Amino acid sequence: MNAIPLHLGTPLTRDPSVDHEIQRITGGLTDAETCNTDLAAGPWEFDSRPGYGPGSSMGDVIPAGAPRQGELPAAYREASEDELHDRIVAAKAALGERVVVLGHFYQREEVVRHADYVGDSFQLAKAAKAHPEAEAIVFCGVHFMAETADLLSGSDQAVILPNLAAGCSMADMANIDQVEECWEQLEDVYGPLDAADADGLVPVIPVTYMNSSAAIKGFVGRHGGIVCTSSNARTVLEWAFARGRRVLFFPDQHLGRNTAKAMGVPLEQMPMWNPNRPLGGNAEAELDDARVILWHGFCSVHRRFTVDQIEKARAEHPGVRVIVHPECPMPVVDAADEAGSTDYIRKAIQAATEPTTFAIGTEVNLVQRLAAEHPQHNIFCLDPVVCPCSTMYRIHPGYLAWVLESLAGSPTGTGTAVNRITVPADVAEPARLALERMLAAKPSPQVTA
Numbered sequence: 001m002n003a004i005p006l007h008l009g010t011p012l013t014r015d016p017s018v019d020h021e022i023q024r025i026t027g028g029l030t031d032a033e034t035c036n037t038d039l040a041a042g043p044w045e046f047d048s049r050p051g052y053g054p055g056s057s058m059g060d061v062i063p064a065g066a067p068r069q070g071e072l073p074a075a076y077r078e079a080s081e082d083e084l085h086d087r088i089v090a091a092k093a094a095l096g097e098r099v100v101v102l103g104h105f106y107q108r109e110e111v112v113r114h115a116d117y118v119g120d121s122f123q124l125a126k127a128a129k130a131h132p133e134a135e136a137i138v139f140c141g142v143h144f145m146a147e148t149a150d151l152l153s154g155s156d157q158a159v160i161l162p163n164l165a166a167g168c169s170m171a172d173m174a175n176i177d178q179v180e181e182c183w184e185q186l187e188d189v190y191g192p193l194d195a196a197d198a199d200g201l202v203p204v205i206p207v208t209y210m211n212s213s214a215a216i217k218g219f220v221g222r223h224g225g226i227v228c229t230s231s232n233a234r235t236v237l238e239w240a241f242a243r244g245r246r247v248l249f250f251p252d253q254h255l256g257r258n259t260a261k262a263m264g265v266p267l268e269q270m271p272m273w274n275p276n277r278p279l280g281g282n283a284e285a286e287l288d289d290a291r292v293i294l295w296h297g298f299c300s301v302h303r304r305f306t307v308d309q310i311e312k313a314r315a316e317h318p319g320v321r322v323i324v325h326p327e328c329p330m331p332v333v334d335a336a337d338e339a340g341s342t343d344y345i346r347k348a349i350q351a352a353t354e355p356t357t358f359a360i361g362t363e364v365n366l367v368q369r370l371a372a373e374h375p376q377h378n379i380f381c382l383d384p385v386v387c388p389c390s391t392m393y394r395i396h397p398g399y400l401a402w403v404l405e406s407l408a409g410s411p412t413g414t415g416t417a418v419n420r421i422t423v424p425a426d427v428a429e430p431a432r433l434a435l436e437r438m439l440a441a442k443p444s445p446q447v448t449a
């Protein structure tokens, strides 16, 4: 499960740029639809507004303490795509091995083409760890990803997020105060949460998805819990069930539900925890019987996929292979042929030897890139409306040029690591423990069989 060095990628045969498509839509050059025409503007147009920006996460509310991006200098806001491209190339060349640029699978094409590695959040954090010689790691992803890279990289390395407004609406749905409060309420229901019963099991093991803040990972580490990714969620739940009567899973209810259901946990033993209601909105008896308590969080991008879209794809493309991400709602996962992480989706397409039609339920930048890399297949996004992850979209090439030129000391001549993300030591230590538990967890024989 390694990130892909970009120079090993397959040459693209058609334009994979979602941004170009959105520009064509807003220019009236195509009948396609986008979820919000504001996406055609530069992110600096909406960085200062209280929200995640136009697109799929528009209804979500940025937490009060979330970092805010200052105004991007005019030289970057006003530069053309070609000029920004040339400036990024020149700054990277000047920096050489002093910098590693990481690009998430969901990042826009104009940024990804400058990445040294492309992958999911954990693959990229590991790629950062593999470059101790780099003094700076520029993470073209979202805030929690840069935090994870900071946890795994050297203390003398600066991890830089090109736009501080690039948060993740799902990660922000579980904040540390809400989680601490939930833990206290669970203690009232189950008694001391660190006391094992006669079978050696504690009442609750907390499990957090990688898509969560470092503060949540630290909480989990302090309370005997563990981190998971969408690739290893089942292995991690098995690890947790070997140590606890039940699991508190956050922030993504869908990944938790889809994974536990596939392991045979009945839906009635998976109550939802709404942090705005006493006992999460549950009766004590429901919590007593629970096997997995699901936090009320979701991904705004993956929530857009529906069973209707799958039925339409099957009607219009007989023989279509439907693969969706496990952050999609359960009925969508049930209706698909397969569900798996971004890495699973990428590998499934790479492994198809015969020309195949794929309908994919994940973020559109990845889907369009896969379609461009594999012209022998017909690959399309299940959602016909072009709607990228609006927080990932905050990383415009203008911000990448700004952070790289700042590092290189051009054009001002003062080399500076702007937008550095640093996890405080008291959080970093238990958060690393939770990540190390994940790395040590091994799948059970029946899972690998």
Ligand code: SF4
Binding pocket: 057, 106, 142, 167, 168, 169, 170, 171, 211, 299, 300, 301, 302, 363, 389, 390, 391, 392
């Ligand atoms: S795709 Fe969803 S989970 Fe991923 S960064 Fe965007 S909002 Fe967060």
